[in-house]
Amino acid sequence: MHVVATAGHVDHGKSTLVRALTGMEPDRLAEERRRGLTIELGYAWTTLPSGERLAFVDVPGHERFLGTTLAGVGPAPAVMFVVAADEGWMPQSEEHLVALETLGVRHALLVVTRADLADPAPVMARARSRLAAGRLGGAEALAVSGRTGLGMDELRRALDRLVAALPVPDPGAPVRLWIDRAFSVRGSGTVVTGTLPEGTVAVGDELDLAGSPARVRALECLKEPVTSVSGVARVAVNLRCRDPAGRGLALVSPGMWTYTDLVDARLRPAGPEVAPWERPRHPIPGKSGRTGPVGRPDATDADDGDGTGGMDALPSRLTAHLGSAAVTCTVRPLGGRLVRLRLAAALPLHVGDVLLLRDPGRARGEVRVLAAASVLDVRPPELVRRGAARERAALLAGAGPDATSLLRAHRLLRAAALLAMGAPAAVEPVCGDWHADPAYWSRLGKRLDETVRRYAATHPLEPGMPVEAVRHALGLPERRLVLALVRPPLTLDAGRIVSGPAGLPAPVARAVERLRAELSSRPFLAPEAGRLAELGLGARELAAAVRAGALLRVAEGVVLQPGADVRAAALLARLPQPFTVSEAGKALGTSRRVAVPLLELLDRRGLTQRVDEIHRRCRPDTGDRGGG
Numbered sequence: 347m348h349v350v351a352t353a354g355h356v357d358h359g360k361s362t363l364v365r366a367l368t369g370m371e372p373d374r375l376a377e378e379r380r381r382g383l384t385i386e387l388g389y390a391w392t393t394l395p396s397g398e399r400l401a402f403v404d405v406p407g408h409e410r411f412l413g414t415t416l417a418g419v420g421p422a423p424a425v426m427f428v429v430a431a432d433e434g435w436m437p438q439s440e441e442h443l444v445a446l447e448t449l450g451v452r453h454a455l456l457v458v459t460r461a462d463l464a465d466p467a468p469v470m471a472r473a474r475s476r477l478a479a480g481r482l483g484g485a486e487a488l489a490v491s492g493r494t495g496l497g498m499d500e501l502r503r504a505l506d507r508l509v510a511a512l513p514v515p516d517p518g519a520p521v522r523l524w525i526d527r528a529f530s531v532r533g534s535g536t537v538v539t540g541t542l543p544e545g546t547v548a549v550g551d552e553l554d555l556a557g558s559p560a561r562v563r564a565l566e567c568l569k570e571p572v573t574s575v576s577g578v579a580r581v582a583v584n585l586r587c588r589d590p591a592g593r594g595l596a597l598v599s600p601g602m603w604t605y606t607d608l609v610d611a612r613l614r615p616a617g618p619e620v621a622p623w624e625r626p627r628h629p630i631p632g633k634s635g636r637t638g639p640v641g642r643p644d645a646t647d648a649d650d651g652d653g654t655g656g657m658d659a660l661p662s663r664l665t666a667h668l669g670s671a672a673v674t675c676t677v678r679p680l681g682g683r684l685v686r687l688r689l690a691a692a693l694p695l696h697v698g699d700v701l702l703l704r705d706p707g708r709a710r711g712e713v714r715v716l717a718a719a720s721v722l723d724v725r726p727p728e729l730v731r732r733g734a735a736r737e738r739a740a741l742l743a744g745a746g747p748d749a750t751s752l753l754r755a756h757r758l759l760r761a762a763a764l765l766a767m768g769a770p771a772a773v774e775p776v777c778g779d780w781h782a783d784p785a786y787w788s789r790l791g792k793r794l795d796e797t798v799r800r801y802a803a804t805h806p807l808e809p810g811m812p813v814e815a816v817r818h819a820l821g822l823p824e825r826r827l828v829l830a831l832v833r834p835p836l837t838l839d840a841g842r843i844v845s846g847p848a849g850l851p852a853p854v855a856r857a858v859e860r861l862r863a864e865l866s867s868r869p870f871l872a873p874e875a876g877r878l879a880e881l882g883l884g885a886r887e888l889a890a891a892v893r894a895g896a897l898l899r900v901a902e903g904v905v906l907q908p909g910a911d912v913r914a915a916a917l918l919a920r921l922p923q924p925f926t927v928s929e930a931g932k933a934l935g936t937s938r939r940v941a942v943p944l945l946e947l948l949d950r951r952g953l954t955q956r957v958d959e960i961h962r963r964c965r966p967d968t969g970d971r972g973g974g
């Protein structure tokens with residue numbers, strides 16, 4: 347199935363053309379039939395000569411209903427642009443074409459209607475010239491009469507060629523179905539309709555509607571019940587939902603979109619050549635001779651720093667259109683063509699979405715579509731510091747709608763956040779489900795090393811910097827990110843990060859040297875607490891010396907020289923086996939205060955073993971481990 351929207355000036359025969367192609371009446375309301383013009387969106391469908399099914403979204407042509415027009419045109423991948431031979435190019439012809447160009451529509455068919463009432467050649471030449479000035483210059487063109495049937499068969503063949511050239515949508519893409527109609531059906535409840543551009547919706551699916559769950563109870567496509575439907579398609583969805591549905595809301599795949607009312611975007615001028623705020627007030631030939639720029643009297647097209655022309659005259663309050671949504675927004679320039687948009691209501695967005703910006707307050711005859719805003723970030727930071735807007739603009743200057751640009755702007759993002767922003771990462775995460783900007787991650791590693799070294803310098807007796815303190819110092823959201831950054835010479839030990847071998851402050855090192863000198867003659871006679879204090883070795887100093895490997899802790903308050911355990915085991919191996927604590931103390935020349943914990947240490951290290959409550963013996967290979 348394919349979907350094509352109509353476009354063109356009011357009363358140029360769009361609905362008549364759709365009626366002639368489909369045999370269906372696209373105008374739905376009695377008021378529409380009474381007044382002879384389309385007010386709401388109309389829908390009709392037909393089968394083309396190739397057998398392809400084609401649905402039309404028939405939009406209003408009157409300027410007062412431009413918002414409704416955009417709701418119909420926005421989700422459609424192609425457009426049938428209609429101009430009447432007896433009236434020619436008109437204000438809403440220009441308005442609609444500017445909107446299509448701004449939305450980035452690439453597939454179109456130009457149809458000159460009422461060829462039975464006037465020579466279509468001059469109008470076709472004028473219309474083709476205007477289309478060629480923009481992005482639809484390659485559109486096929488033909489003249490028809492919906493009343494007499496002139497050219498209708500060729501139009502059907504041209505529509506076949508148009509839809510054959512359309513890109514194939516991805517049935518596995520995240521769903522975003524913009525609602526263009528919503529109503530209640532007795533016995534069924536809420537029913538919404540819309541154009542599904544891609545993705546798949548099935549009966550039983552749970553979708554998200556304005557942040558609340560909505561379950562699909564039933565589906566119809568072109569009035570036929572179906573169990574599932576893939577884009578592009580016109581679809582009616584019967585919902586079980588808690589909150590009311592209406593035009594401008596969207597049914598979306600849960601967790602796959604970011605609801606936001608704040609975006610950073612890059613503007614692209616509307617129309618074929620220049621921005622409408624730099625365009626004459628009356629772009630339609632013959633309407634007026636006034637040519638002053640739109641906006642303030644002193645507005646100019648002076649360069650604003652990025653070579654794209656001035657932005658001063660762009661209104662600060664506009665209406666943003668996307669899909670069937672139309673919300674008021676305020677515009678804050680960041681620099682160049684970069685702006686921040688604050689929306690009056692949160693919309694489900696991806697980076698790369700294009701918001702059409704319109705000024706509904708402009709006078710009749712003026713083009714009200716001003717620009718396209720290509721979304722670069724759906725989770726921008728608040729700008730609170732002086733100069734923050736300028737810094738933000740510099741960061742976004744070369745950004746695109748991709749994971750690389752988002753990570754450059756946010757530095758760290760989880761995989762689920764990137765997915766909801768519309769830019770899933772193509773590389774492996776740095777830790778768990780966290781992705782990082784490579785340059786930022788590299789800087790973090792250097793900062794970690796510097797931070798730990800500074801901490802060691804200011805806390806020389808600490809065993810290392812606590813991981814949680816590192817996390818706060820680096821501003822990281824999770825502890826595991828700190829651990830992922832640890833690389834040699836940094837090591838992780840008991841919840842602290844240590845930078846290489848621990849060094850000792852000079853006073854502590856001198857005290858250790860004095861202690862080791864005292865132990866040189868009687869290596870197993872550990873000094874008592876009083877003597878240690880005289881040497882300047884309190885509990886913290888001893889702990890630091892032990893961590894540095896300068897002393898061996900036997901027990902609380904009992905320290906010896908490094909390697910004393912192995913030497914003690916070698917001496918004890920010369921005793922008759924087994925031996926007692928008393929015999930060991932005599933052999934080592936030490937007191938029971940030292941001998942008991944020293945033997946327990948030797949037990950733990952496998953150098954000795956208990957025989958019974960009184961006796962121990964050395965293991966057979968103990969004497970080969972050194973000592974003397």
